Amino acid sequence: MNVNQVVQSIREKVAEGISEVYFVACGGSLVDMYPSKYFLDSEAKKLVAGLYTANEFVHALPKRLGAQSVVIVCSHGGNTPESVAAAQAAKEHGAHTIGLTHNKEAALLNYSDYSFLYEWGDDSNVKNNPMAIILDLAAQLLHVVEGYAHAEAFQKGLETINGIINQGKKQVAPRARVFADKYRNEELYYILTSGASYGHAYGFAICSLMEMQWLHAAAIHSGEYFHGPFEVTDKETPFILMMNEGRTRELDERARTFLNQYAEKVEVIDAKELGIGTIADEVVEFFNPVLFYSIICVYREALAEVRNHPLETRRYMGKVAY
Incomplete structure (x- = not known):
């Protein structure tokens, strides 16, 4: 499934509407999520965003976490224990989980309702790298929840940046x-x-x-x-x-x-x-x-x-x- 299909699928499953998006990871993967948190804080009027290092997410779960939540977890190798545990905790609380990794055998995938095996390396197109995929998810989630006036310009940016x-x-x-x-x-x-x-x-x-x-x-x-x-x-x-x-x-x-x-x-x-x-x-x-x-x-x-x-x-x- 591509980003649009994932977002539409989640939208159809959440009758009450998506209310928050949590970005969860460790180290460099968490860094890749910061722009998306900033984007939603800047552009969303209703949709709430949270950015968590994975181990803190596990030990201090947000009270809002539930069936109206989308939790995006990224781990390059896909087996970072803290990130895997965060995805598991999100699923146990009824959230919709999206996992991103470069490893098709990743443990993270066991707790991901939707997954992206992203490209990596000097020859990859940056729009297929985790930071851009997560930004695309954020923009499209915002658009389906409350509309985003600059959705088309955003997509053009994704095509141009490489x-x-x-x-x-x-x-x-x-x-x-x-x-x-x-x-x-x-x-x-x-x-x-x-x-x-x-x-x-x-x-x-x-x-x-x-x-x-x-x-x-x-x-x-x-x-x-x-x-x-x-x-x-x-x-x-x-x-x-x-x-x-x-x-x-x-x-x-x-x-x-x-x-x-x-x-x-x-x-x-x-x-x-x-x-x-x-x-x-x-x-x-x-x-x-x-x-x-x-x-x-x-x-x-x-x-x-x-x-x-x-x-x-x-x-x-x-x-x-x-």
């Missing part, structure tokens, strides 16, 4: 190599952005830098930067600023102005410069994170190469009891 990404990756490749060589010996990075992309500042920090490179990192919301974090700004610490196109761009521009004055190690990744403006103004902000994920992957690969620290290297994950 081409923008492919061009953007070529555009940033040289500067990513310069960045990696320049900052190869740094041990701490701050990542700033706003809007739907904030999840990817968090994801780049905890997954790309902390998990995959064993580097210290922290995500800072561009809007919160001036309410405490900017006090650590100096000329010795590297900042990575992802600038959005859309309603929150002004927040990112304010941060850039300050960083240009008081910092020296600043890397700016600008969605506008990378061509995202070809997507309709009404929906473009929701596609910033889809672009940024692929772009920051170019940066992390360059950093891993110059540091001689492969992205797959782990010392705890999957190696010790935890």
Whole structure:
């Protein structure tokens, strides 16, 4: 079943109407869900959205969870114990579960009423990757529940973004190599952005830098930067600023102005410069994170190469009891 068929099937089964959507996962999969939570918070008038790390969902189930709920659970390998347990808990409470994984033998599928075996890798079309599929689910669920005026523009954005990404990756490749060589010996990075992309500042920090490179990192919301974090700004610490196109761009521009004055190690990744403006103004902000994920992957690969620290290297994950 495709996204439209899944959404229509759930709609037909919920006579009272879908009342909430919960996005549940761990780590990078949870990061992929942040844009959809942001989208529904922004666009929905009635539909309630929740974003949960899986183990917290299991231990602190929302009281609203029930037959009018849709629970979307994502796990790349499909066997993350916390995510599997979350899907099981959702089913036991009568919710409609949608599972996303790259593994056709995943345990997650045992507790998924509907499932998507998504594409992965450099050759895949990003619209078939989990972040875009979940965004599509969110947009179509919103449309069937209460209508969404920009549904057509959103679908066009899904068709357009892959081409923008492919061009953007070529555009940033040289500067990513310069960045990696320049900052190869740094041990701490701050990542700033706003809007739907904030999840990817968090994801780049905890997954790309902390998990995959064993580097210290922290995500800072561009809007919160001036309410405490900017006090650590100096000329010795590297900042990575992802600038959005859309309603929150002004927040990112304010941060850039300050960083240009008081910092020296600043890397700016600008969605506008990378061509995202070809997507309709009404929906473009929701596609910033889809672009940024692929772009920051170019940066992390360059950093891993110059540091001689492969992205797959782990010392705890999957190696010790935890």
